[in-house]
Amino acid sequence: MTKNLNKKIGSLIRKLRLEKNLSQMKLAELSKHSTNHIGSIERGEKNISIQTLHSITRVLDISLESFFALIDPADKDTKELTEIYLSLSDEQKTLILQLLKSTQKLNK
Known part of the structure; x- marks a missing residue:
């Protein structure tokens, strides 16, 4: 192990x-x-x-x-999301984070 x-x-x-x-x-x-x-x-x-x-x-x-x-990873999606996120530029990471936060607010 x-x-x-x-x-x-x-x-x-x-x-x-x-x-x-x-x-x-x-x-x-x-x-x-x-x-x-x-x-x-x-x-x-x-x-x-x-x-x-x-x-x-x-x-x-x-x-x-x-x-x-x-x-x-907890699951396949988590690993894939992490890999994609790590490949992004800092500017892209900021935009994605803003998008996710906006989406989360819509679901509340």
Whole structure:
């Protein structure tokens, strides 16, 4: 179970890193970890502490909440919404949030 979770976490970190066009070396430098440590995490060989994960997710510009939603989504729609949201620009995120808030008000 733990090994599978480590692999999921590592794979997601790698995917997000590549989407940001970062090398392992650059991610290691920005998150203040060694390149070897980042590589071991991405391969699922090491347990990752919350502190380490937090420093990595900050560099990857994703909240811990969103990260875990992608690792273990409550349902398929949540994962898809999270993935779409993360791919948007800041301006698009603001517009979507405004749209959702307006829709929610209409339903009250």
